[in-house]
Amino acid sequence: xxxxxxxxxxxxxxxxxxxxxxxxxxxxxxxxxxxxxxxxxxxxxxxxxxxxxxxxxxxxxxxxxxxxxxxxxxxxxxxxxxxxxxxxxxxxxxxxxxxxxxxxxxxxxxxxxxxxxxxxxxxxxxxxxxxxxxxxxxxxxxxxxxxxxxxxxxxxxxxxxxxxxxxxxxxxxxxxxxxxxxxxxxxxxxxxxxxxxxxxxxxxxxxxxxxxxxxxxxxxxxxxxxxxxxxxxxxxxxxxxxxxxxxxxxxxxxxxxxxxxxxxxxxxxxxxxxxxxxxxxxxxxxxxxxxxxxxxxxxxxxxxxxxxxxxxxxxxxxxxxxxxxxxxxxxxxxxxxxxxxxxxxxxxxxxxxxxxxxxxxxxxxxxxxxxxxxxxxxxxxxxxxxxxxxxxxxxxxxxxxxxxxxxxxxxxxxxxxxxxxxxxxxxxxxxxxxxxxxxxxxxxxxxxxxxxxxxxxxxxxxxxxxxxxxxxxxxxxxxxxxxxxxxxxxxxxxxxxxxxxxxxxxxxxxxxxxxxxxxxxxxxxxxxxxxxxxxxxxxxxxxxxxxxxx
Amino acid sequence: xxxxxxxxxxxxxxxxxxxxxxxxxxxxxxxxxxxxxxxxxxxxxxxxxxxxxxxxxxxxxxxxxxxxxxxxxxxxxxxxxxxxxxxxxxxxxxxxxxxxxxxxxxxxxxxxxxxxxxxxxxxxxxxxxxxxxxxxxxxxxxxxxxxxxxxxxxxxxxxxxxxxxxxxxxxxxxxxxxxxxxxxxxxxxxxxxxxxxxxxxxxxxxxxxxxxxxxxxxxxxxxxxxxxxxxxxxxxxxxxxxxxxxxxxxxxxxxxxxxxxxxxxxxxxxxxxxxxxxxxxxxxxxxxxxxxxxxxxxxxxxxxxxxxxxxxxxxxxxxxxxxxxxxxxxxxxxxxxxxxxxxxxxxxxxxxxxxxxxxxxxxxxxxxxxxxxxxxxxxxxxxxxxxxxxxxxxxxxxxxxxxxxxxxxxxxxxxxxxxxxxxxxxxxxxxxxxxxxxxxxxxxx
Numbered sequence: 004x005x006x007x008x009x010x011x012x013x014x015x016x017x018x019x020x021x022x023x024x025x026x027x028x029x030x031x032x033x034x035x036x037x038x039x040x041x042x043x044x045x046x047x048x049x050x051x052x053x054x055x056x057x058x059x060x061x062x063x064x065x066x067x068x069x070x071x072x073x074x075x076x077x078x079x080x081x082x083x084x085x086x087x088x089x090x091x092x093x094x095x096x097x098x099x100x101x102x103x104x105x106x107x108x109x110x111x112x113x114x115x116x117x118x119x120x121x122x123x124x125x126x127x128x129x130x131x132x133x134x135x136x137x138x139x140x141x142x143x144x145x146x147x148x149x150x151x152x153x154x155x156x157x158x159x160x161x162x163x164x165x166x167x168x169x170x171x172x173x174x175x176x177x178x179x180x181x182x183x184x185x186x187x188x189x190x191x192x193x194x195x196x197x198x199x200x201x202x203x204x205x206x207x208x209x210x211x212x213x214x215x216x217x218x219x220x221x222x223x224x225x226x227x228x229x230x231x232x233x234x235x236x237x238x239x240x241x242x243x244x245x246x247x248x249x250x251x252x253x254x255x256x257x258x259x260x261x262x263x264x265x266x267x268x269x270x271x272x273x274x275x276x277x278x279x280x281x282x283x284x285x286x287x288x289x290x291x292x293x294x295x296x297x298x299x300x301x302x303x304x305x306x307x308x309x310x311x312x313x314x315x316x317x318x319x320x321x322x323x324x325x326x327x328x329x330x331x332x333x334x335x336x337x338x339x340x341x342x343x344x345x346x347x348x349x350x351x352x353x354x355x356x357x358x359x360x361x362x363x364x365x366x367x368x369x370x371x372x373x374x375x376x377x378x379x380x381x382x383x384x385x386x387x388x389x390x391x392x393x394x395x396x397x398x399x400x401x402x403x404x405x406x407x408x409x410x411x412x413x414x415x416x417x418x419x420x421x422x423x424x425x426x427x428x429x430x431x432x433x434x435x436x437x438x439x440x441x442x443x444x445x446x447x448x449x450x451x452x453x454x455x456x457x458x459x460x461x462x463x464x465x466x467x468x469x470x471x472x473x474x475x476x477x478x479x480x481x482x483x484x485x486x487x488x489x490x491x492x493x494x495x496x497x498x499x500x501x502x503x504x505x506x507x508x509x510x511x512x513x514x515x516x517x518x519x520x521x522x523x524x525x526x527x528x529x530x531x532x533x534x535x536x537x538x539x540x541x542x543x544x545x546x547x548x549x550x551x552x553x
Numbered sequence: 554x555x556x557x558x559x560x561x562x563x564x565x566x567x568x569x570x571x572x573x574x575x576x577x578x579x580x581x582x583x584x585x586x587x588x589x590x591x592x593x594x595x596x597x598x599x600x601x602x603x604x605x606x607x608x609x610x611x612x613x614x615x616x617x618x619x620x621x622x623x624x625x626x627x628x629x630x631x632x633x634x635x636x637x638x639x640x641x642x643x644x645x646x647x648x649x650x651x652x653x654x655x656x657x658x659x660x661x662x663x664x665x666x667x668x669x670x671x672x673x674x675x676x677x678x679x680x681x682x683x684x685x686x687x688x689x690x691x692x693x694x695x696x697x698x699x700x701x702x703x704x705x706x707x708x709x710x711x712x713x714x715x716x717x718x719x720x721x722x723x724x725x726x727x728x729x730x731x732x733x734x735x736x737x738x739x740x741x742x743x744x745x746x747x748x749x750x751x752x753x754x755x756x757x758x759x760x761x762x763x764x765x766x767x768x769x770x771x772x773x774x775x776x777x778x779x780x781x782x783x784x785x786x787x788x789x790x791x792x793x794x795x796x797x798x799x800x801x802x803x804x805x806x807x808x809x810x811x812x813x814x815x816x817x818x819x820x821x822x823x824x825x826x827x828x829x830x831x832x833x834x835x836x837x838x839x840x841x842x843x844x845x846x847x848x849x850x851x852x853x854x855x856x857x858x859x860x861x862x863x864x865x866x867x868x869x870x871x872x873x874x875x876x877x878x879x880x881x882x883x884x885x886x887x888x889x890x891x892x893x894x895x896x897x898x899x900x901x902x903x904x905x906x907x908x909x910x911x912x913x914x915x916x917x918x919x920x921x922x923x924x925x926x927x928x929x930x931x932x933x934x935x936x937x938x939x940x941x942x943x944x945x946x947x948x949x950x951x952x953x954x955x956x957x958x959x960x961x962x963x964x965x966x967x968x969x970x971x972x973x974x975x976x977x978x979x980x981x982x983x984x985x986x987x988x989x990x991x992x993x994x995x996x997x998x
Contacts (some may be wrong), residue, residue: 546776
């Protein structure tokens with residue numbers, strides 16, 4: 004009964020998908036070429052929404068537009084998650100007074116760096132100082148930052164600011180700062196404005212414009228703004244045609260920059276950014292230090308890139324792959340020799356190792372645990388919510404939630420959380436979470452391996468929706484075969500790509516995407532391709548309140 | 554309410570006395586300009602009245618918190634003992650209940666108390682529905698100061714729960730150094746100093762003007778939901794413009810205003826435990842001087858977030874985990890609540906050590922200290938913990954324990970606070986959380 008879609012309005016469609024995937028459950032190598040036939044299904048388009056750039060996007064855009072030397076401003080309006088995703092928070096949050104202040108300060112820091120003598124300024128300016136140069140520069144940079152050409156009026160406004168400042172300060176470069184600062188503080192930069200236009204080929208329908216498609220593609224696939232090449236393709240009108248879009252999309256999917264896009268998506272889906280603020284009690288976990296979180300995040304990033312892009316592997320095999328990448332810190336936590344003297348090296352877990360797949364990563368094990376201990380409940384919740392998109396009911400209010408302290412009879416966490424399962428008000432949820440999480444109990448709160456909990460041997464057996472197993476490897480295998488695993492990836496990716504949680508009207512589209520994903524051997528690059536070519540990514544609708552243009 | 558006019562600042566008076574020539578005279582004290590009763594400035598304007606929220610996460614143990622006797626002769630309970638030194642500066646309000654529903658442990662409490670409205674829950678999505686009390690007051694009282702409100706945090710990575718409206722969080726600054734830089738760095742003018750003439754301020758304002766025009770232009774093209782977001786962005790840009798406009802004003806001339814000591818850049822964890830006492834002392838100093846220098850009249854101060862799971866000195870697990878898992882009568886949780894109350898005492902003592910006229914800055918303020926649940930272990934919302942400090946310029950009593958015997962709505966207290974702060978409102982909250990009458994028994998007689 005809990006195996007339902009986590010997204011609002013989606014309950015019910017998963018049953019159909021499970022049936023569907025059971026029918027078409029072919030592994031890799033079925034031979035279907037997902038390449039050339041986009042998903043044709045129509046779906047009810049949804050209105051475009053403003054999306055505020057996340058901190059990572061803000062940084063990526065500045066670095067891509069201005070160069071690696073730029074020192075990036077760090078204090079920005081914080082990202083906010085909604086329904087568990089920053090991508091949805093970005094489509095709902097605004098800019099606070101503090102945020103305006105920070106964006107102003109950030110714009111000023113960037114503009115100062117760009118106009119001081121040095122390589123950044125040399126790259127920015129391709130003309131001799133003068134009014135025409137300011138205008139040309141602001142038009143060129145404005146197009147990159149706003150992801151479309153500025154209108155004459157818009158350019159006149161920022162150019163006017165630069166002129167006014169140049170005169171007031173009697174300095175061309177100082178004046179240009181204010182023009183650049185205006186570009187960087189504008190909602191046209193801070194928000195992705197994707198509202199659609201009437202589709203000339205389909206009366207009464209809206210499609211995303213060429214410029215908007217350029218943004219949608221680049222933020223999805225690179226987590227950054229469109230580059231000059233992509234904007235040129237938009238300018239030529241190519242991104243609203245099937246052929247033009249396909250050509251550009253294939254170029255982008257083959258590009259190394261896809262790694263950044265992929266990692267950003269999984270950062271959001273798996274909440275890996277939380278690792279940057281991981282705290283553990285070093286008196287209990289002697290390996291704990293501030294480097295653990297970032298190292299653990301990097302391990303997961305490298306496995307995702309290696310498995311899903313380099314190997315073009317089956318998404319489900321992430322749960323069971325023996326291959327990983329470790330630095331010295333992680334090797335010490337996992338108690339294996341470091342595979343590389345410096346940085347990360349590849350390591351393969353033996354067939355009899357207790358550790359394999361994503362659930363063996365310290366990133367998942369440590370961030371879904373407490374500062375001083377493991378947590379079967381948090382780990383079970385992570386698997387249910389993040390990997391299977393199940394709705395986990397909120398913990399109860401106004402009941403006694405105490406766990407018994409370890410004693411002679413109840414030394415291990417399993418024995419102690421049995422209380423959850425015996426108490427009826429707790430059992431409903433905890434039976435849904437704990438039996439999964441308990442199979443990871445041989446990994447402590449930092450992700451290190453252990454045989455004992457409080458001196459008593461750990462029983463790592465568990466159960467996931469009717470599939471029983473003896474240990475973490477068994478959990479990994481059960482998850483790999485779970486029908487919700489691919490469905491959840493698709494739902495989450497769809498929400499991430501479009502900025503809204505899919506609703507009932509989009510179920511046929513999700514089902515079609517899943518059928519293709521299954522037939523294609525669960526390859527994520529292929530899924531991205533199908534998603535971008537689908538109407539869900541290309542078609543818009545007018546705002547529901549009937550106001551606003553177009 | 555009466556507001557002190559900036560047009561008649563001290564230096565303006567001096568300039569007038571000196572025949573209009575521009576002379577800077579730094580005067581260390583203001584007594585000359587205070588009226589005979591010491592309750593207002595010589596020009597008759599009242600001292601600024603301030604509101605602050607002081608918040609901590611994970612509640613209390615009500616059996617160790619609620620005093621027995623009511624009125625003026627109550628005794629500090631186990632968990633209130635750390636407030637001994639400020640016993641006569643605070644009032645305890647007990648017996649209230651959050652009426653706006655209890656659907657999400659740790660979130661329904663702050664939402665219900667601070668907005669008076671139930672959390673809005675649609676599937677996996679939850680958000681508050683109305684602006685929080687501090688932001689309501691910021692809109693009313695924040696118009697004259699450099700910052701409409703300040704949101705400060707003590708524990709690392711604190712997010713707070715201040716909202717301007719649904720999905721519109723007001724972020725918290727939890728680095729003392731960054732807070733110091735923001736308030737006392739560029740743009741701050743100490744009393745007695747002349748504002749530094751800065752030709753770039755006008756340029757920054759014209760940039761903001763262009764940016765706000767962009768926001769306004771976009772509003773006509775988007776749907777209703779996005780329009781609200783752009784309006785919030787627009788308002789925030791305007792606020793910064795106003796602040797820049799004031800940069801060239803004379804600074805407020807308050808005697809106790811001084812540049813606080815610069816906090817350390819970092820307060821690294823000690824054995825995985827954030828040094829909360831040190832962080833609190835540093836942040837309290839920044840807060841105290843921000844108020845003394847009239848940089849803001851509304852603050853929220855987040856000692857820790859709802860649900861926060863920090864390790865406290867000597868504790869064997871994170872705070873939130875302990876509230877559920879510690880067996881028996883939870884001695885470690887008890888110690889943590891006392892530790893937090895001791896930090897509350899530090900803030901209250903600091904504000905009451907700042908003289909203002911015949912009284913103290915605390916007298917001219919009202920601080921509401923509260924938390925996200927009543928009994929942390931049970932996520933209960935009855936017997937809600939409330940400490941009030943200060944009198945809002947003599948409007949509220951201090952030193953009493955006021956008990957509601959009928960589980961009255963926390964929204965009644967919110968309404969009392971609004972009215973004590975001089976805001977004319979006849980209701981607070983919505984749906985089952987709404988109250989149309991204030992809590993009686995707190996007003997000074």
